[in-house]
Amino acid sequence: MAFLILVVTKLSETYVETIPFNVTYQNLPETKIITLDSTPKVNVTVSTHGFNLLSYYFQNYTYKLDFENITSQKDNTYIWTAEKGSYSLQGQLGQSVKIISVKPDTLILPFGTLSVKSVPVVLKSEINYAIGYDTLEKVEVIPDSVKIIGAEEEIANIEFIETMLLDLNDIKTNINTTIGLELSNQSKRLKLSEEKVTIKTNVEKFTEGTFEIPLAILNKPNAVEINYFPKYIKVSYYLSLKDYKQVKPNDFKIECDYNEAIEAGASFFVPKLIINSDKVKSAKMKQNKVEYIIIK
Structure with a gap:
């Protein structure tokens, strides 16, 4: 009983305490965005009975900063002052609480104009197919572009958005999955x-x-006769098994440029492989030099 009386007596006394308020934004124009790196806070020092202060120890308080009524604007900055915001704070705290001070007494809130920019999505992947399996098609990203919404100056230099890492191993079946986009940087x-x-x-x-x-x-030149070796080069090519019978030798060409060799003063041609089939994923020659001599 004595302890209870002591507690009631203490809570009946007047105390001075500082209460932190997280600031949230209200009535911010739809075309504007505050460009601060972190959400501001205000510390409100109050005087009141202990009973009133008791509730503040068990919850977080939020102050709604109203851009229509309690801010002014200068250039690309909103300005809030404790003098303008004290009435709203007082209403939130109640008339039994006396506000002694608000720190900081001014909030400088730079803003940018919201803008929308469409950028391509770049797949970040490490896909390893099982032996004997592959894809002829380009891996498809759907959608292949997204819109970034933010302050114009912040999105101006963003040229693309990457996906999270798609890490797949020993793949034998079709790929059909979803993955998030990387905005961490x-x-x-x-x-x-x-x-x-x-x-x-x-x-x-x-x-x-x-x-x-x-x-x-x-x-x-027609007047020039040359002899060269080899006359044929073996080409190995990689393709889907179902298309194997559809690819023929005339889907490939190997060309050597006489003028190129003469201008370089080289005693050999550098052959170039041309692939004329979209069914071939890759191909390579078994030889990359062709020796030649000018007969006349």
């Missing part, structure tokens, strides 16, 4: 029109084939 104030994108591609069984392809000598 950008301002937290920026918003994206899409939070995730879909990644798709068809995975097929692949095989390798080889052809002996004849060489074509370009730009050789």
Whole structure:
């Protein structure tokens, strides 16, 4: 009983305490965004009975900063003063609480004009297919671009948005998955029109084939006779198993430029492989030099 009386007596006394308020924004114009790196706070020092202060120890308080009524504007900055905001604070605290001071007594709130910019999505991936499997198609990103919403000066230099890392191993089946977009290196104030994108591609069984392809000598004058070796170069190519029978030797050309060799003073041609089939994913020659001599 004595303890209870003591507690009631203490809580009946007047105390001075500082209460922190997190600031939130109210009635901020839709075309504007505050460009501070962190949300501001105000510390309100009050005088009141202990009973009134007791509730402040068990909850976080938020002060709604009203841009229509209690701020002024200068250039690209909103200015809030405790003098203008004290009435709103007092209403939130109640008439039994006396405000002694508000720190800081002024908030400088720079703002930018909201802008929208469309940028491509770049897939960040490490995809390893199982042996004998691959994809002929480009891995598809859906959608392939997104809109960034934020202050004009903040999005001006953003040229693309990367996905989170897509790490896949031993892939034998079609890829169809969703993955988030990477905004960690950008301002937290920026918003994206899409939070995730879909990644798709068809995975097929692949095989390798080889052809002996004849060489074509370009730009050789009619009056010049040359002998060169080899006359054919073996080409190995990589493609989907289902397309294997559709690819023929005439889908490949190997060309050597006579003028190029003469201008370089070289005793050999550098052959160039030309692929004329969209069914071939890659191809390479087994030889990268062609020796030649001028007969006359």
